[in-house]
Amino acid sequence: MKSADVAALRRGLDGQVLIPGEAGYDATRTVWNAMVDRRPAVIARCASASDVAAAVRFARANALEIGVRCGGHSVAGMSVPDGGIMLDLTPMAAVRVDPERRLARAQGGALLGAVDRATQPFGLATTAGNVSHTGVGGLTLGGGMGWVARQHGLTCDNVLSFEVVTADGELMCATESDNPDLFWGLRGGGGNFGVVTDFEFRLHHIGTAALVAELYYPAQDATAAMRAWRDLIPHAPRRATLTAWVGTAGVWPFLPPELHGRSVVSVGLVWVGDPSEGHDQITVLRSATPAAAERIRELSYLELQTMDDDREGHHQRRYWKGHYLRALDDAAIDAFIGRGAPAGTDEPDLLPAASLQAYGGAIADVADDATAFAQRDALVEFVASAAWTDPAEDEIRMANARSYGAAIEPFASGAYVNALADEGAQGVRRAYGAAKLARLGALKHRYDPENVFHLNHNIPPVTTE
Numbered sequence: 001m002k003s004a005d006v007a008a009l010r011r012g013l014d015g016q017v018l019i020p021g022e023a024g025y026d027a028t029r030t031v032w033n034a035m036v037d038r039r040p041a042v043i044a045r046c047a048s049a050s051d052v053a054a055a056v057r058f059a060r061a062n063a064l065e066i067g068v069r070c071g072g073h074s075v076a077g078m079s080v081p082d083g084g085i086m087l088d089l090t091p092m093a094a095v096r097v098d099p100e101r102r103l104a105r106a107q108g109g110a111l112l113g114a115v116d117r118a119t120q121p122f123g124l125a126t127t128a129g130n131v132s133h134t135g136v137g138g139l140t141l142g143g144g145m146g147w148v149a150r151q152h153g154l155t156c157d158n159v160l161s162f163e164v165v166t167a168d169g170e171l172m173c174a175t176e177s178d179n180p181d182l183f184w185g186l187r188g189g190g191g192n193f194g195v196v197t198d199f200e201f202r203l204h205h206i207g208t209a210a211l212v213a214e215l216y217y218p219a220q221d222a223t224a225a226m227r228a229w230r231d232l233i234p235h236a237p238r239r240a241t242l243t244a245w246v247g248t249a250g251v252w253p254f255l256p257p258e259l260h261g262r263s264v265v266s267v268g269l270v271w272v273g274d275p276s277e278g279h280d281q282i283t284v285l286r287s288a289t290p291a292a293a294e295r296i297r298e299l300s301y302l303e304l305q306t307m308d309d310d311r312e313g314h315h316q317r318r319y320w321k322g323h324y325l326r327a328l329d330d331a332a333i334d335a336f337i338g339r340g341a342p343a344g345t346d347e348p349d350l351l352p353a354a355s356l357q358a359y360g361g362a363i364a365d366v367a368d369d370a371t372a373f374a375q376r377d378a379l380v381e382f383v384a385s386a387a388w389t390d391p392a393e394d395e396i397r398m399a400n401a402r403s404y405g406a407a408i409e410p411f412a413s414g415a416y417v418n419a420l421a422d423e424g425a426q427g428v429r430r431a432y433g434a435a436k437l438a439r440l441g442a443l444k445h446r447y448d449p450e451n452v453f454h455l456n457h458n459i460p461p462v463t464t465e
C-alpha cells in the first residue's frame with residue numbers, strides 16, 4: 001500500500017483515515033475483548049454509505065483484508081484485521097424513529113443503547129440484546145436475542161430492509177421483495193454478504209416497565225431448584241424469559257455471608273411489561289424450592305437494558321463457549337452446575353460463570369427456512385463466559401471454559417453464531433447445519449464469490465454449476 005493511495009483515500013472519504021502512530025488509531029483498534037491486540041494497516045472511519053463503498057474498493061485494489069467494526073463485541077475480535085483495513089462504522093451511529101408507523105432506522109454502526117433510547121420515549125422497542133454497548137450490526141446479522149424476543153422474535157426477524165455495500169462496492173437494498181435471497185441471508189448469516197449501512201426495524205409497543213427476579217441457591221440445593229425451573233420453561237408466558245446462572249458469588253449484600261466466594265446457582269426470570277403481572281410468575285418460581293436469598297427488582301426497560309453494562313464492560317480479557325440445547329435433562333443440569341470442573345475441585349475462582357436463557361415463543365413461531373438463522377427449536381442458550389485481567393491466567397481461564405463447553409456439548413443441539421469464539425469451520429457448521437450452510441454457501445457465491453468478506457464466522461462460497 002503506497003502512501004499516495006492512502007492520501008487519495010483520505011481525500012475521497014467524508015470520514016477520517018487513520019494509520020499507525022496517528023492520534024486516535026489505538027483507541028479505534030481497541031475492542032471489547034482485551035485479548036484482541038491487532039494492528040490494521042489502515043482504519044477507514046466511515047461516515048456514509050459512499051465512504052464504505054470507497055473503502056471496500058480501496059481494500060480490493062490494495063489486496064487488504066477487510067474487518068468490519070460496529071460495536072466491536074465479537075468475542076474473537078473479528079473486526080480488527082492484522083495488517084488489513086478496518087472499516088470502522090462507529091461514526092454512522094444515528095437512529096431515527098417514526099412512532100406513527102412504528103419504524104426505526106439505525107445506521108450500520110449504531111449501538112443497541114441508541115435504538116432503545118430513541119424508541120422508549122414512545123413506549124416502543126424492537127428486540128435488542130442485553131448489554132447496551134453491543135453493536136446493532138453484528139448482533140442483528142447473526143440473529144439477535146433479547147428480553148422481548150419471546151414476544152416479538154429475534155432482532156433479525158424485525159428487520160424490514162437492509163441497505164448493503166456489496167463486495168464489488170455497489171450499494172443495494174434487500175427487503176422481502178427486493179433481492180429477497182440477500183434479505184434471507186442477512187437475517188442470521190452474519191457479516192458474510194456485505195457491509196450493512198442502514199437497518200430498518202419494526203417496532204412494538206412494549207411499555208417502559210420491567211421486572212427482574214433472581215433466586216439464589218447453595219450447591220446442595222441447586223439440583224432441585226434447577227429441575228423445578230426447567231419444568232417451568234414450557235409454561236412461561238411470552239413476556240417472561242426464564243434465566244439461570246451459575247458462578248462464584250462476590251461479596252454481594254443480598255447474599256448471606258457464608259455464600260460469598262462460593263459457587264452458587266440462581267434461577268429467575270426477566271419480565272417485560274406491567275410488573276404486577278410478573279410477580280405472579282415469581283410466586284410460581286419461589287414455590288418450588290426455598291431460596292437462600294432473593295433479588296427482585298422493578299425497573300424501567302431502559303434500566304433493564306443497561307443493568308449489565310458495567311459487569312460486561314470493556315478492558316477485560318474474555319473467552320466464551322456457547323451451545324444451544326433443545327432439552328435440558330437431569331444430566332445436562334448436573335453438567336451445568338458442575339461448571340466443567342474436575343470432580344472434587346473446590347476452587348471456583350478460576351472457573352467461568354455460565355448462563356442459560358430460554359428461547360421459544362415468537363422465536364419458534366418463525367418457520368425454519370424463513371431466515372438464515374437456524375436454531376429456532378432451541379429450548380435454552382448456554383454461554384460459559386470467562387473474564388479476567390491478568391495475562392498470566394490466559395491459559396487456565398481458556399482451558400477451564402473449554403472443559404465446561406465440552407461437558408455441555410453432549411447435550412447440545414447446535415451453536416449460536418454470535419457466541420462463537422475460535423471454533424472455526426466446525427462452529428459455523430454447528431450454527432447452521434448442513435442444509436442451511438449449503439444454501440448460504442450458494443448465496444455467498446452469488447454475492448461474494450471471492451470471499452472478500454471472510455473475517456467473520458465464514459461461510460465459504462460454493463458453486464452450484
Ligand SMILES: Cc1cc2nc3c(=O)[nH]c(=O)nc-3n(C[C@H](O)[C@H](O)[C@H](O)COP(=O)(O)OP(=O)(O)OC[C@H]3O[C@@H](n4cnc5c(N)ncnc54)[C@H](O)[C@@H]3O)c2cc1C
Binds near residue numbers: 070072079
Ligand atoms: C457483552 C456482550 C453482550 C452480548 N449480549 C448479547 C445478547 O443479549 N443477545 C445476542 O444475541 N448477542 C449478544 N452478544 C453477542 C453479540 O451479538 C456478538 O458479539 C456480535 O458479534 C456483536 O456485534 P458488534 O457489532 O458489537 O461486534 P463487531 O465486533 O463490531 O462485529 C462483529 C462482526 O459482525 C459483522 N458486522 C458488524 N456490523 C456489521 C455491519 N454493519 N455490516 C456487516 N457486517 C457487520 C462483521 O463480520 C464483524 O466482524 C453479546 C456480546 C457481548 C460481548
